[in-house]
Amino acid sequence: MNRHAPPAVRPVVTGVGVLSAAGDGPAALTEAVVHGKAAFAAVTRFDVSARRTVRAALLPEPPPLADAVLAAVGQACRRAGLAPAAAGTGPPVLLALHSDLRTRATVASVAAGTAAAWGAPGVTRAYTGACVAAATAVADAAALVAAGRHPRVLVAAGHLVEPGVFAAFDAGRALARDGELRPFSTGRTGTLLGDAAAAVLVEAEPEAERRGAPVLARLAGWARTGDAHHVCRPEPEGEGVTRAVRAALRRAAIAPDEVGYVNANGTGSPMSDLAEAKALHRVFGAHTARLPVSSSKAVHGHALEASALLELVVTIGALTESLLPVNAGWLGPDPQIGLDLVLDGPRAARPRYALTLNSAFGGANTALLVAAP
Amino acid sequence: MTVLRILAEASWPDPDAREPEPLPPLPGFAASSFNPLVAETAERCLRARHGAAPAPGRTALLLASSGGDRATARAIDEAAADTGRRMPPLLFFQSNPNAVLGHIAARWGLTGPVVAISPAQAPPPGRVPQDALDLAELLLTDGDADQVLVIAAEQADSTGSTGSTDGTDDADGPHGTDRAVALLVTAV
Numbered sequence: 001m002n003r004h005a006p007p008a009v010r011p012v013v014t015g016v017g018v019l020s021a022a023g024d025g026p027a028a029l030t031e032a033v034v035h036g037k038a039a040f041a042a043v044t045r046f047d048v049s050a051r052r053t054v055r056a057a058l059l060p061e062p063p064p065l066a067d068a069v070l071a072a073v074g075q076a077c078r079r080a081g082l083a084p085a086a087a088g089t090g091p092p093v094l095l096a097l098h099s100d101l102r103t104r105a106t107v108a109s110v111a112a113g114t115a116a117a118w119g120a121p122g123v124t125r126a127y128t129g130a131c132v133a134a135a136t137a138v139a140d141a142a143a144l145v146a147a148g149r150h151p152r153v154l155v156a157a158g159h160l161v162e163p164g165v166f167a168a169f170d171a172g173r174a175l176a177r178d179g180e181l182r183p184f185s186t187g188r189t190g191t192l193l194g195d196a197a198a199a200v201l202v203e204a205e206p207e208a209e210r211r212g213a214p215v216l217a218r219l220a221g222w223a224r225t226g227d228a229h230h231v232c233r234p235e236p237e238g239e240g241v242t243r244a245v246r247a248a249l250r251r252a253a254i255a256p257d258e259v260g261y262v263n264a265n266g267t268g269s270p271m272s273d274l275a276e277a278k279a280l281h282r283v284f285g286a287h288t289a290r291l292p293v294s295s296s297k298a299v300h301g302h303a304l305e306a307s308a309l310l311e312l313v314v315t316i317g318a319l320t321e322s323l324l325p326v327n328a329g330w331l332g333p334d335p336q337i338g339l340d341l342v343l344d345g346p347r348a349a350r351p352r353y354a355l356t357l358n359s360a361f362g363g364a365n366t367a368l369l370v371a372a373p
Numbered sequence: 374m375t376v377l378r379i380l381a382e383a384s385w386p387d388p389d390a391r392e393p394e395p396l397p398p399l400p401g402f403a404a405s406s407f408n409p410l411v412a413e414t415a416e417r418c419l420r421a422r423h424g425a426a427p428a429p430g431r432t433a434l435l436l437a438s439s440g441g442d443r444a445t446a447r448a449i450d451e452a453a454a455d456t457g458r459r460m461p462p463l464l465f466f467q468s469n470p471n472a473v474l475g476h477i478a479a480r481w482g483l484t485g486p487v488v489a490i491s492p493a494q495a496p497p498p499g500r501v502p503q504d505a506l507d508l509a510e511l512l513l514t515d516g517d518a519d520q521v522l523v524i525a526a527e528q529a530d531s532t533g534s535t536g537s538t539d540g541t542d543d544a545d546g547p548h549g550t551d552r553a554v555a556l557l558v559t560a561v
Contacts, residue, residue, distance in 0.1 A: 003516035003517075004516045004517075005516070047456055049456070050456050050457075097491075098469075099438075099441040099442065099446070099469065099470055099489070099491060100441070100446040100449075100450075101443060101446045101447065101450065103441060103491060104439075104440075104491070107491070107493065111493070122493065123493060124493075124504075125490055125492070125493075125504055125508065126490060126491040126492075126493070127488070127489070127490055127491075128441065128469070128470055128489045128490065128491050129469070129470065129471050129487065129488050129489035129490070130469040130470075130471040130489075132471075132487075133489070136486070136488055139515075139517075140508065140511060140515075143511055143514075143515040144511065147511075147514065147515075163453040163454070164446075164449040164450045164452075164453040164468075165449070165468060166453070167449070167452065167453040167460045168449050168453075168460055168464050168465045168468045169465060169468075170460070171459070171460035171461065171462045171464065171465055172462050172464075172465025172466065173462070173465075174465060223517060224433075224485075224486035224487075224488070224512075224517050225484060225485070225486065225517070226433070226434065226478050226483060226484050226485055226486060226487045227475075227478070227479075227484075228478045228479055228481075228482045228483050228484045229475070229478075229479050230475055230479055231401065231466050231472040231473070231475040231476050231479070232465075232466035232472055232475065240484070243484070247516075247517065251516075360469075360471055360487070361466055361469050361471040361472045361475060362434075362469075362471030362472055362473075362474040362475030362478065362487045363475045363478055363479070363487060364471055364474075364475075364486070364487035364488075
C-alpha cells in the first residue's frame with residue numbers, strides 16, 4: 001500500500017510574508033540569500049559578555065514577537081489577495097513558537113490580531129517542537145487542505161533571539177566559536193541564531209483559481225519522520241532524513257532526479273551537516289553530483305521554531321526568481337560531504353522541484369517538496 | 374472522519390495507587406519534573422501495549438502541553454539573567470519539549486513523526502485535549518504514522534488558577550500535582 005499517495009486536491013501557496021535580519025519582506029530576503037550577504041553582527045540587544053559566542057542575525061529594532069508575526073501574516077494575506085472574512089470564518093491559524101513562559105501571551109496576541117484583521121477563529125494550534133515546528137505546521141496545513149477539510153490554512157511562525165535561549169545554546173556548545181555559520185564547510189564549528197517572523201497561506205488549488213489568486217508555488221510533497229536515536233543528536237547516517245525525503249517524493253509521485261535544488265537544514269554543526277549530506281547521497285545517488293544544495297542559514301541564521309517557514313519562503317523565492325541561495329561562510333570542502341554546494345551567486349537555475357529540509361531535537365525530521373506553479 | 378482506536382492508556386499519578394508515588398528520575402534531565410513526568414507516563418503506556426521495547430511499526434510521538442515545561446523555562450531565564458552564574462549545559466537540549474520525546478523514541482524505536490504542541494487551553498486534569506486527538510488522526514490518515522502515542526502533560530501550577538477549562542478541579546488541586554495521560558492510538 002502506498003501510504004503517501006498524491007493528494008486529490010493540490011495544496012498551493014498563494015501568499016508569503018517575512019521579517020528577518022535581511023530586511024522586511026520576501027524581496028529583501030531573496031536579495032540577501034542569492035548574493036550570500038550574511039546578516040550576522042555582534043549582539044547588543046542583551047549582555048553577551050559571559051558567552052563564548054557573541055554574534056547573531058538580528059532585526060535592528062524588533063517589534064514585540066506577536067507584532068512581528070502579525071506583520072508577516074499581513075504581508076502574506078495581502079500578497080494572496082485575501083479579503084478579510086466575517087468573524088470566525090477566516091482561515092485556521094497554525095503558529096510555531098518557542099515554548100517558554102511567554103508562549104501563551106504571544107499566542108493570545110496573535111489570535112486577537114488574526115481574528116481582528118482576517119476573521120480567523122483564533123490560533124487553532126501552537127507548535128513548539130523545536131526546529132521542525134514550522135515545517136510540521138506546513139505539512140499539517142497541506143494535509144488538511146489536501147483532504148478537503150479546509151479551503152485554506154494560514155501558517156505563521158516567529159522567533160526573536162532572547163538572552164535565555166542564547167545562553168542555553170552557548171552553554172550547550174551549539175553556537176559557532178568563530179562567529180560564522182559555515183554549513184557543510186571544513187572548519188564549521190556550530191550554528192548562529194537569527195530573528196525571524198514568517199507566514200504562508202496554504203490554499204486548495206481550486207479555491208485559489210476560483211478567487212483568481214496567483215499561485216506562488218505548489219506543495220507537491222511533505223513528510224515527517226523520527227530518528228529513534230537520541231535526545232538531541234542526529235542519527236549519524238541520516239536514516240530519518242532519508243525516509244522523510246523519500247516519503248515526500250513518493251507523495252509527489254516524482255523521481256529523485258526531478259529535484260533541482262535542496263535548501264538544506266545545514267545548521268553548521270559538524271555532526272548534523274554530515275548526517276544530512278549522507279542522507280542526500282542515499283536518496284539521490286549519482287544525481288547528487290548535479291544537485292545544487294545550500295543552507296541559507298549561513299545568511300539569515302537559525303531561527304529555531306521559525307526556521308522552517310523562513311526557509312520555505314527562501315525556497316519559494318528561489319523558484320520564483322530562478323536564482324539559487326548561496327551557501328555562505330565557506331572555507332573549503334569537507335571531503336566527507338561531497339555535495340554540489342552553491343558557493344557563489346547569484347546562480348541562475350530553473351528547478352521544477354525544490355526540497356526544503358529541517359531536523360530538530362528529538363530526532364525529528366521534515367521534508368517539504370515545493371514545485372514551481 | 375477517521376475514528377481512533379485506543380490500543381493502550383496510562384496516567385500519572387496512577388489512579389489505583391494508594392500512596393503518592395515519586396516520579397522516577399530521568400538521567401540527563403534536571404531542574405524540572407516535566408520530562409520525568411512525560412517519560413514515565415509514555416513508558417507505562419508503551420509497556421501496557423508492547424511489554425518491552427522495541428515497538429513495531431511507525432509510531433508517532435505527539436506531546437500536548439498547555440503550560441509546557443515551566444520549571445525549565447524559569448531556570449533558563451534565571452540563569453541567563455544572572456551574568457555571574459554559569460548556565461547548566463543540560464538546559465541546552467532540555468530547553469525544548471522535543472528532547473524527552475527523543476529519549477522515548479530512542480528507547481522504544483519509534484520512527485514516526487515527533488511533534489510537540491501547546492493547546493490554546495489546558496484540558497481538565499488527566500484528559501487529552503481534543504486538539505491533540507484531531508492531530509493524531511491527521512498524522513494517521515496523512516500516511517506518516519501507523520500508530521500515535523499521544524501524551525498530555527501539565528506540570529503542577531502550570532495551568533493557571535483553575536487548571537481546567539470547564540471549571541472542574543479535584544481533591545488534589547491542580548497546583549500540587551503533576552499530571553499526565555498517554556494514549557496509544559491507531560486508525561480504525
